[in-house]
Amino acid sequence: MAGLVAAARARELGAEPVVLEKGNRPGGSMLLSSGVVWRHRSLEDFRAECPGGEPSLQRLIVEELDDALDWLESLGVEPVTRETGNPLTVGRRYDTRALTGALVRAAGDVRVQEPFQDAQVLATGGFGARLARERGLLLRANEWSEGDGLDYGLARGAGLTDGMDEFYGRALPGAVDESEYVSAAQLYARHALVLDDEGRDLGEAAWHESDLVQRLPGGRAWYVVDARARRRRVRERTVSALVDAARAAGGDVRAADRLPFALPASPKLVEPPFVAVRVHAAVSHTIGGLRIDERARVLGRDGRPVPGLLAAGADAGGIFTGGYGSGLAAALVFGRTAAETALS
Numbered sequence: 001m002a003g004l005v006a007a008a009r010a011r012e013l014g015a016e017p018v019v020l021e022k023g024n025r026p027g028g029s030m031l032l033s034s035g036v037v038w039r040h041r042s043l044e045d046f047r048a049e050c051p052g053g054e055p056s057l058q059r060l061i062v063e064e065l066d067d068a069l070d071w072l073e074s075l076g077v078e079p080v081t082r083e084t085g086n087p088l089t090v091g092r093r094y095d096t097r098a099l100t101g102a103l104v105r106a107a108g109d110v111r112v113q114e115p116f117q118d119a120q121v122l123a124t125g126g127f128g129a130r131l132a133r134e135r136g137l138l139l140r141a142n143e144w145s146e147g148d149g150l151d152y153g154l155a156r157g158a159g160l161t162d163g164m165d166e167f168y169g170r171a172l173p174g175a176v177d178e179s180e181y182v183s184a185a186q187l188y189a190r191h192a193l194v195l196d197d198e199g200r201d202l203g204e205a206a207w208h209e210s211d212l213v214q215r216l217p218g219g220r221a222w223y224v225v226d227a228r229a230r231r232r233r234v235r236e237r238t239v240s241a242l243v244d245a246a247r248a249a250g251g252d253v254r255a256a257d258r259l260p261f262a263l264p265a266s267p268k269l270v271e272p273p274f275v276a277v278r279v280h281a282a283v284s285h286t287i288g289g290l291r292i293d294e295r296a297r298v299l300g301r302d303g304r305p306v307p308g309l310l311a312a313g314a315d316a317g318g319i320f321t322g323g324y325g326s327g328l329a330a331a332l333v334f335g336r337t338a339a340e341t342a343l344s
């Protein structure tokens with residue numbers, strides 16, 4: 001997303017940018033996403049949710065996102081809704097095909113299956129594919145974000161942020177087609193008893209559950225839910241529907257008395273029957289990356305800008321460190337900022 005945004009903004013400012021896209025289609029993980037572009041309600045909330053992130057970068061997202069969303073609409077893309085459905089956040093939800101189409105039109109010159117050799121704005125989406133492979137985890141993102149931007153930045157002397165091992169994670173019932181990345185996600189750990197392979201309780205998850213997914217031993221767990229939990233709602237679906245989605249995707253869904261260990265007693269297991277779902281950690285994008293400043297300039301290991309090099313989206317780290325935030329918002333805000341810096 002960030003590359004398309006940067007090009008759209010640069011063209012609006014009178015430049016003639018070219019977007020070089022490694023994949024066989026534009027849109028990256030944005031195209032596969034739920035399309036909710038959001039922010040925490042205040043900088044204080046953002047700091048509390050992502051305490052390891054750089055405050056000046058977080059401030060920019062809080063201050064600029066609403067204008068950036070209006071700008072998106074000026075490109076001809078109407079949001080599906082103007083709220084996120086989550087009282088902790090504000091933002092808008094878009095149809096990702098419509099959003100990609102509008103950005104491609106505004107960006108102008110987008111060339112697919114052309115990996116970049118040299119770049120002014122790095123926007124390759126981080127290194128989620130590489131991290132997933134190295135850690136033996138599933139990938140729940142576009143397959144092309146291998147860390148090419150990161151490697152290029154490092155070769156140019158860039159510094160790295162903290163949190164290079166952190167990722168935005170979701171639990172999946174197994175390897176699923178990319179069209180099921182959203183619908184098959186098992187996002188109800190807060191209502192489940194979460195157990196490792198020996199039946200030990202893995203504890204509670206934060207509201208976004210990305211913290212828990214990152215610490216699943218071996219990238220695996222069982223989510224056990226009772227009948228009461230299965231009636232709960234997660235966004236617009238019930239937990240029961242999410243369990244059905246796991247079964248439909250070929251996941252291991254079984255009566256909990258067929259687990260290979262005895263169920264521990266838990267206040268979460270009250271109303272039988274109890275159902276167990278096998279889940280696997282999946283990487284959507286990395287959180288650490290190249291150091292940037294609030295003008296999207298890549299910073300060197302000495303803390304000074306690397307001349308002529310900008311980064312946006314998940315290539316830029318240090319925004320969500322220690323927590324969870326909207327990668328689409330970061331791509332939008334810093335993509336626009338990168339174009340403005342490049343042309344200032």
Ligand SMILES: Cc1cc2nc3c(=O)[nH]c(=O)nc-3n(C[C@H](O)[C@H](O)[C@H](O)COP(=O)(O)OP(=O)(O)OC[C@H]3O[C@@H](n4cnc5c(N)ncnc54)[C@H](O)[C@@H]3O)c2cc1C
Binds near residue numbers: 028147285
């Ligand atoms: C299933 C799913 C649901 C999500 N839901 C949400 C959500 O609702 N809200 C939210 O905020 N975030 C969500 N996200 C995360 C969001 O999609 C990402 O944070 C966002 O797309 C990151 O933007 P980006 O520009 O950094 O990367 P991308 O959008 O992935 O774009 C990076 C592009 O760079 C290309 N590329 C890689 N290497 C090269 C190279 N060497 N040369 C040229 N091109 C290259 C890739 O092919 C890709 O097209 C979701 C992600 C997934 C996968």
